Amino acid sequence: MGSGIPRINKTSDALLGALDNLFNWAHKNSLWPLFFGLSCCFIEEAAAFTSRYDLARFGSEVLRGSPRQADLLIISGTVFKKAAPMVLRLYEQMSDPKWVISMGSCANSGGMYDVYSVLQGVDQILPVDVYIPGCPPRPEALEEGIILLQKKIGSCERPARPVLHRAGGWEGTTAAILEDGYTKTRDTRGPGFEGIAERGTSLTPPRFWGSRSDLMWTPPTPRIEPTEREKSLADALRERFGDFIRPIEHSVDMPAYDVDGSRIKDVLRYLKTSPEAHFVRLDDVTAIDESARRDRGVTAPEGEGAPSSEHPPDYTLVYHLLSYESASRIRLKVGVRGSDPAAETITDIWPCANWYEREVYDMFGIRFNGHPDLRRILMPPEWQGHPLRKSHVYRATEMAPYTLEDARAMQPLDGRYFVEGADRDDTIILNYGPHHLGTHGVCRFVLALRGEEIVDLGADIGYHHRAAEKIGERQSWHQFIPYTDRIDYMNGVNNNLAYLNSVEKLAGVTVPDRARFIRVMLAEMFRINSHLIWAGTFLHDIGMMGLNFYAFREREQLMDIIELITGGRLHPSFFRIGGVAMDLPDGWREAVDAFVRIFPSRLKEYAQLAERNPIVKARTVGIGVLSKEEAIEWGLTGPNLRACGVEWDLRKKMPYAAYDAFDFEIPTRTAGDCYARYLVRMDELRQSLRIIEQAARNMPPGRHITEDYRYAVPDKRDTLKDIESLIHHFVNVTRGPKMPKGEAYVPGEVARGEQGYYVVSDGMNMAYRMRIRGPDFAHLQAMPRKIIGRPIADFQAMLGSMDFIMPDCDR
Amino acid sequence: MEPLPQNGAHLLSPWEPGVLGLAVYAGAALLMLAAILFLTSWLGEHKPGPAKDLPYESGILPTGSPRILYAIPFYLVATFFLIFDVEALYVFSWAVAFNDLGWTGWLQMSVFIAVLFISLIYVWKKGGLDWGPESRE
Ligand code: SF4
Numbered sequence: 018m019g020s021g022i023p024r025i026n027k028t029s030d031a032l033l034g035a036l037d038n039l040f041n042w043a044h045k046n047s048l049w050p051l052f053f054g055l056s057c058c059f060i061e062e063a064a065a066f067t068s069r070y071d072l073a074r075f076g077s078e079v080l081r082g083s084p085r086q087a088d089l090l091i092i093s094g095t096v097f098k099k100a101a102p103m104v105l106r107l108y109e110q111m112s113d114p115k116w117v118i119s120m121g122s123c124a125n126s127g128g129m130y131d132v133y134s135v136l137q138g139v140d141q142i143l144p145v146d147v148y149i150p151g152c153p154p155r156p157e158a159l160e161e162g163i164i165l166l167q168k169k170i171g172s173c174e175r176p177a178r179p180v181l182h183r184a185g186g187w188e189g190t191t192a193a194i195l196e197d198g199y200t201k202t203r204d205t206r207g208p209g210f211e212g213i214a215e216r217g218t219s220l221t222p223p224r225f226w227g228s229r230s231d232l233m234w235t236p237p238t239p240r241i242e243p244t245e246r247e248k249s250l251a252d253a254l255r256e257r258f259g260d261f262i263r264p265i266e267h268s269v270d271m272p273a274y275d276v277d278g279s280r281i282k283d284v285l286r287y288l289k290t291s292p293e294a295h296f297v298r299l300d301d302v303t304a305i306d307e308s309a310r311r312d313r314g315v316t317a318p319e320g321e322g323a324p325s326s327e328h329p330p331d332y333t334l335v336y337h338l339l340s341y342e343s344a345s346r347i348r349l350k351v352g353v354r355g356s357d358p359a360a361e362t363i364t365d366i367w368p369c370a371n372w373y374e375r376e377v378y379d380m381f382g383i384r385f386n387g388h389p390d391l392r393r394i395l396m397p398p399e400w401q402g403h404p405l406r407k408s409h410v411y412r413a414t415e416m417a418p419y420t421l422e423d424a425r426a427m428q429p430l431d432g433r434y435f436v437e438g439a440d441r442d443d444t445i446i447l448n449y450g451p452h453h454l455g456t457h458g459v460c461r462f463v464l465a466l467r468g469e470e471i472v473d474l475g476a477d478i479g480y481h482h483r484a485a486e487k488i489g490e491r492q493s494w495h496q497f498i499p500y501t502d503r504i505d506y507m508n509g510v511n512n513n514l515a516y517l518n519s520v521e522k523l524a525g526v527t528v529p530d531r532a533r534f535i536r537v538m539l540a541e542m543f544r545i546n547s548h549l550i551w552a553g554t555f556l557h558d559i560g561m562m563g564l565n566f567y568a569f570r571e572r573e574q575l576m577d578i579i580e581l582i583t584g585g586r587l588h589p590s591f592f593r594i595g596g597v598a599m600d601l602p603d604g605w606r607e608a609v610d611a612f613v614r615i616f617p618s619r620l621k622e623y624a625q626l627a628e629r630n631p632i633v634k635a636r637t638v639g640i641g642v643l644s645k646e647e648a649i650e651w652g653l654t655g656p657n658l659r660a661c662g663v664e665w666d667l668r669k670k671m672p673y674a675a676y677d678a679f680d681f682e683i684p685t686r687t688a689g690d691c692y693a694r695y696l697v698r699m700d701e702l703r704q705s706l707r708i709i710e711q712a713a714r715n716m717p718p719g720r721h722i723t724e725d726y727r728y729a730v731p732d733k734r735d736t737l738k739d740i741e742s743l744i745h746h747f748v749n750v751t752r753g754p755k756m757p758k759g760e761a762y763v764p765g766e767v768a769r770g771e772q773g774y775y776v777v778s779d780g781m782n783m784a785y786r787m788r789i790r791g792p793d794f795a796h797l798q799a800m801p802r803k804i805i806g807r808p809i810a811d812f813q814a815m816l817g818s819m820d821f822i823m824p825d826c827d828r
Numbered sequence: 829m830e831p832l833p834q835n836g837a838h839l840l841s842p843w844e845p846g847v848l849g850l851a852v853y854a855g856a857a858l859l860m861l862a863a864i865l866f867l868t869s870w871l872g873e874h875k876p877g878p879a880k881d882l883p884y885e886s887g888i889l890p891t892g893s894p895r896i897l898y899a900i901p902f903y904l905v906a907t908f909f910l911i912f913d914v915e916a917l918y919v920f921s922w923a924v925a926f927n928d929l930g931w932t933g934w935l936q937m938s939v940f941i942a943v944l945f946i947s948l949i950y951v952w953k954k955g956g957l958d959w960g961p962e963s964r965e
Contacts, residue, residue, distance in 0.1 A: 083884050103887030109879035180871050188873070432891035439891065446891035453886045461888065 036177035037186075044088075044114070044176070044188070045167040048077040051087030051111060053104055053452060055094030055459055056481060056824055057506035057587055058121035058153040060550070062093045065156035067569040075163050082454050084110035088189075089166070091159075095123035096136040098419055098427065099397045100459050100480040103452055105424045108143045114176070114189025118162050119145045122152045127203075129499070131412045132484040133404055134396070137203045142424045144192035153587050197418035205414060220752060220782065221491045225311075230755040230781045233748075235727065238269045238759035239525035246343055247272050250294055258284060265350070270522050270761045273348040278360060281336075281351050286366050288338055288347065296338035296347055297649055300764075301790040302363075302373035303775065304353075304381045305333045309407040311779055332358050332383055335775070335788075337762055341649075341663070344670045348762070353383055362388040369652045372798045380405040380486075395479035395827055398430050404487060411487060435463040435475025443467055447809075451480045455558055455813050458823035462801060462812075469808040474801055481823035489776075489787025493753025494520060494594065495730060497787070501774075502588035504789060505825040507547040508767045509579070510539045513592035515765035518673050519774045520594055523761040524728050531719040532596035533675035538609070538712035539582065539591065540674070541705040542575050545616075547768035548698045548705075549575075551820045555695065556627055558817035559636045564626055571619055578608045594754070595729035596722030609713045616706055624699065637691035641803055641815035644689060651799035654792045655770025656701060657819060660694040662687035667766040674765075678715075679708050691818035698820070728754040753782040762788075769793060769820055791825030904956050915944055 054062060065072045066080060081087040084107045096104060108117065119139050122128030125148045127137035139145065146169060149162040178186030195201040202208060205215060219227025243251065251272065254262050261280040265273040276284050288296045307313065307330055330352025338347050353360055362385040363370045374385045375394040382403035385391055393400065402409045410416055432446040433439035439446055447464045450456035459480035465473040485504060489497050501512040514536055521528065528536075553568035576586050582605055583589035583598070591598050627633050643653070648661035658665060666683040668676040684700030686693035723729050726745035735742040748754065758780040764773025770792025779785035796819050804815045883890050922929065922937050951957060 085884060106879050106882075106887050107884075109877055110882070110884055112880075113873040113875045179873065182870075429888060432888070443897040445894065445896055448885045448888040448890070450886050451888070461886070463891075 033175075033177040033181075033183075033186075036181075037175050040176040040180060040188070041171050041174055044174070045170040046076040048075075048089045048116070048163070048166070049079065049081055049087045050077050050089045050091050051081045051084055051107065053090060053092045053107060055092070055096060055100060055104075056123070056483070057503055058093035058123065058151075060506065060587060061153045061156050062091060062120060062159055064569060064573070065159045067573075068566055069570070069573050070156040070160065072160060072163070075160065075167070077163060084108075085112065087111055088115045089118065090115065091118045091120055092124045092139050093120035093153075095121075095128070095130055095481075095483055096139045097459070097480055097482060098134055098136055098423070099429070099482065100451060101136050101139075101142055101419065101424045102427050102429070103480075104139065105142050105421070107452060116146045116166055116170070116190050117144060118147045118149065118159075118166060120149045120159060120162065121154055122150060125150065127413060128152055130483055130488070131205065131414055132488055133410055133413055133416060134482045134484045135413055136419045137197075137413050138195070138201065140192075140195045140201070141197065141419060142194065142421050144190045144194055146190050146192060155586065194421060196420075203414045203418060217491070220493075225781070228781065229752065233755040235755055235757045235780075236525070238267065238523055238757045238761075240267050241269060241271070243272060244345075246293075247345070250347075253291075253293060254284070254287075257287065265348075267759070268348070269525075269759055270519075270763055271346040271348055273350065276349050276351050278351050278353065281334075281349065282361055282363060282366065284349065285336065285338075285363055288349075289366060294340065294347075295342055296340045298339040298341070299363075299367040299369055299373075299652055300337040300339045300346065300771075301335075301762075301773070301775065301788070302337075302370055302377065303335050303788045303790075304377045304383055304405075305335065305777060305786045306381060306405060306407045307331055307333055310785070311781075328354060330354055331356075332381060334360055334377070334383070336363075337773075337775070337790075341665060346762070357384070358382065359384040359386055361386055364388060367652075368650065369795060369798060372794060376794075379403065382406065393479075395482045397427055397479070399427065404484065409487075411491060429461070429477060432463040432475075435477060436465040436473040438465055438473060444472065449812075455816055457554060457816070457821070460797070460821075460823050460826070464809065464812070466809060469810075471805055471807060471809055471812060474805055474812075476797060476801060478797065478823070479827050481827040483824060483828065485828045486787050486789055489784050489789075491783060493782050494728075494756060494784070495749065495753050497784070498592065499588065499590040502590050503824060504791065504828065505547075505767055505769060505772060505822055506587060507543075507550060507822060508769070508772075509543040509546070509585075509587065509589055510536070510583075510591050511543050511547075511765065511767040512772065513590065514540050514674060515763075515767060515772045516774045516776075517592055517594060518763035518765050519761045519776045520756070522763045523759055523776060523778060524594070524756055526595045526723060526725070526728055528596055528674075529720045529723060530675070530717040531600075532721050532723075534678075534712050534716050535582075535597050535601060535721065536592060536674045537676060537679065538709055538716075539579065539589075541708045541712070542579060544705045544768045545702055545709075546572055546575050548702050551698065551768075552623065552627075552695075555817035555820070556633065559633065559814050561627065561630060561633055564623060567619065567622065567626075571616065574612055574615075578605070578612060581605060581608055593722060593730050595725070596720070598721075600721040601716075606713060606716075609709065613706060613710045613713065617703075620699070620702060620706075627695070634692065636810070636814050637695060637818065639688075640691045640807070640811050641800070641818060642688070642690045643800065643803055645687075647799070647803075648689065652795040653770070653799065654795065655766065655768070656694060656697045657770065657792075657796055657800070659683065659685045660697045661689040667764060667771060673763065679711050681707050691814050694818045694820070728756075755780065755782050756784075762790075764790065767792070769822065769825070770796070772825060789825075789828050791828060793819075793821040793823070793826040796821050797826055908951055908956060912944070912948070915940075 064070060088111060090108055090111060092104060119125050123130060124139045127135050147162045147166045149158050151158050174188050175186035176188035179188055197203050206213060251264055258280055261277040262284060263275045265275055288294045313329055332353040334351040334353060336349040360383055362374055372394060374388055375391060377383050378385060378391055379393040379395050380403055432448055438444050445466045447466055449462040449464055451459040451461045461477040461480065463475045464471050485500055488500055498513055501516040502509055504512045549568040549572050553565035556564045579589060580586055582601060583591040643661050645662045648658050648663060662685060664683050664685050669683055681704045684697050684704060686697050722732055726742055730749050731742040731746045736746040756778040758778055760777040762773055762775040764771045772792060773790040775788035776784050777786040800819050801815060804812045922933060
């Protein structure tokens with residue numbers, strides 16, 4: 018801001034003062050915002066532009082897609098270190114004078130993401146005029162931010178002198194870039210408290226010196242009884258592979274085996290192709306760094322002597338497979354040893370293992386022999402170390418501050434490294450994203466174009482890597498719930514549910530009926546929500562803007578219901594271990610009924626708008642086709658899988674929560690093209706509505722949270738009545754419950770597909786390893802490449818129809 | 829509206845008084861352009877920077893030069909458009925002189941349009957209006 022108002026003592030000054038007012042008036046009432054939506058906050062920013070909030074009233078309703086046309090940069094969401102160079106470049110490319118609004122806690126200060134991949138405040142690389150607090154701020158808050166900026170422009174700027182080439186005066190941002198240690202502090206303890214330990218460090222790895230989990234007792238994890246089929250498979254495996262495969266006793270969720278590294282490929286090939294097993298889908302490949310296991314003993318074998326199979330493994334590779342026929346999963350674990358660990362690639366068995374293995378390489382430094390393209394996938398190319406190793410630094414505040422110089426130096430790889438034929442002189446390389454309206458998030462595609470035709474395509478992801486898996490290793494089992502909301506930020510409580518599926522399985526928690534019904538009802542509301550935004554943006558992408566307005570209208574109605582019940586909008590974090598945070602409030606039924614009444618007619622409106630529109634059809638029918646076999650081979654899930662003719666929905670085939678108590682269908686299509694994906698989601702809206710209607714009608718009475726308070730946060734009323742509950746309240750909201758040793762992976766069906774949390778507990782109050790499998794990782798690997806050989810316009814239709822979201826791809 | 833003069837020679841507007849009008853018009857246009865150019869360059873803020881001179885490509889530094897041999901698959905479509913567009917000019921001029929040219933004119937123009945229409949069908953059938961990857965399938 019300026020240092021004050023210059024005194025007016027001459028006529029010319031009076032004239033300049035009048036001109037100042039005129040220019041300021043023009044500036045502030047015609048702000049042209051450039052969006053840089055990096056994550057969740059952008060959804061609320063977008064809502065501010067729709068009819069309910071109507072940002073147009075403030076003269077700044079047209080979001081620009083290019084920096085040349087804008088003078089106000091709104092940075093909404095988490096500023097990742099990998100994406101910060103682009104934020105800076107766009108800011109620098111905007112014409113002057115210009116202003117900056119930082120929207121949301123993440124952009125302001127890193128927010129709840131004090132973790133290695135996130136910049137702790139965008140003000141470290143560019144000047145900020147207005148900060149909007151909130152996680153996310155509501156659309157009204159953005160409006161207030163714009164009003165504040167207008168006030169600032171109107172009262173603090175003196176543009177007349179610079180415009181008329183006279184000395185003095187100023188316009189645009191005059192704030193300074195902040196520097197850690199001088200003009201800002203990243204210390205979470207606050208000034209004067211440098212002497213104390215950082216909050217939580219006594220309980221967290223590597224030392225756990227203040228942890229009291231060892232003093233607590235929990236019953237052992239429940240144990241799953243193998244089915245007949247699983248028993249015979251175990252026999253067949255023993256017969257075939259003998260000592261190379263050992264069943265893991267005491268598995269809570271699925272049959273699990275330790276496999277010798279030398280035979281893993283044979284075992285996997287057998288499981289995939291043999292008719293008695295037929296685990297055709299590779300659900301997930303990941304790893305665990307075993308070096309911080311507390312029963313490992315103090316003499317860590319790091320670098321001492323040759324690694325032998327006598328040592329406990331340094332890393333464990335974990336494969337999860339799924340069989341459609343028997344609706345069952347299997348887990349295989351392979352120990353890897355040494356300081357330069359290596360394993361065999363399985364990309365020749367499942368092509369979709371490609372990205373998963375790259376991720377393991379990036380995060381753990383485990384090499385895969387024979388992998389066709391082993392390089393980093395999430396982290397920037399020049400990153401040092403492998404973030405999910407226990408030895409890698411955790412917090413951003415433990416690292417040197419990210420500065421303007423870093424943002425200039427850390428450039429992403431040049432486009433030519435992602436595509437073939439870049440050197441031909443008739444080929445143009447086009448970067449599509451990360452800052453692009455059509456990518457719906459910070460994701461970068463590199464297209465090699467010959468004329469309009471796409472001849473090759475590469476994807477560069479990791480711009481939205483928020484390190485949720487690392488965070489899971491340092492947050493108590495309850496504290497992690499809000500982080501799950503942000504995994505797929507359009508899906509709210511659906512994420513909570515997928516996470517709790519695994520945790521509750523691990524601990525054997527039973528959830529009362531009422532809580533299960535509340536969970537289902539809210540989860541379906543978020544599914545509708547997500548599909549609505551998708552429908553609006555997808556059709557917008559292919560040239561039909563109308564539906565966007567209607568979709569946001571219905572979404573706001575749902576948001577109001579969700580707010581009534583949970584108190585939150587985008588990220589309610591409403592579910593708890595053993596139930597939900599509180600019971601339904603008065604008036605919920607009327608609100609839900611009103612929605613159930615009105616929504617069918619709205620669905621008809623949508624269908625009329627889109628399905629009779631010949632342009633929509635011309636741009637989607639027969640475009641981006643995937644066959645059923647491809648969809649299975651590449652691990653597609655959710656509506657994208659069902660649009661290829663596979664009738665598979667976890668809610669029906671492997672029911673969780675209370676879904677087995679509901680009557681609904683699994684919509685499918687067989688065409689596998691963009692239009693089929695559209696139709697499947699439209700049908701799912703109807704099915705979700707049915708579920709909501711049934712949940713409201715049959716809502717059982719009873720408790721909203723389990724009576725067993727070992728793991729749950731007790732009902733507040735109980736804590737006022739008996740000491741047992743009060744003690745559990747103290748323990749479970751402070752250091753958090755201890756989980757029994759073990760692991761579980763029970764995915765749920767979120768709007769985009771199957772999202773699963775592979776939680777590994779070492780018997781502590783936080784996870785030892787928190788693996789998150791998001792559906793879009795698989796989708797982004799396989800689907801865009803189907804558009805090679807087509808014109809670039811089809812590429813956008815494909816991207817839109819996939820319905821991907823970056824936070825659950827990059828996590 | 830004035831009725832059209834019956835004599836064909838008066839169809840064009842007279843030359844002499846028009847020159848002055850044209851000159852005034854051209855002068856005014858030039859003056860305005862100059863004023864706009866001057867004002868924007870003088871009043872606008874100039875803060876050159878290396879980033880500003882770069883093309884905007886979703887925030888990434890572009891690869892290679894944009895000056896390449898560029899395949900133009902819709903080249904043919906564009907040419908056909910031009911051809912048919914120019915033909916339409918004849919139709920307009922005929923419409924202006926419709927009354928003078930009478931039935932002969934009408935007949936001639938009908939033949940002309942018919943030929944045009946047939947050639948359009950010919951181009952269409954030959955695949956001249958298809959472009960993009962489908963056209964090669
Ligand atoms: S976590 Fe999401 S909603 Fe919260 S401040 Fe960050 S970007 Fe915004």
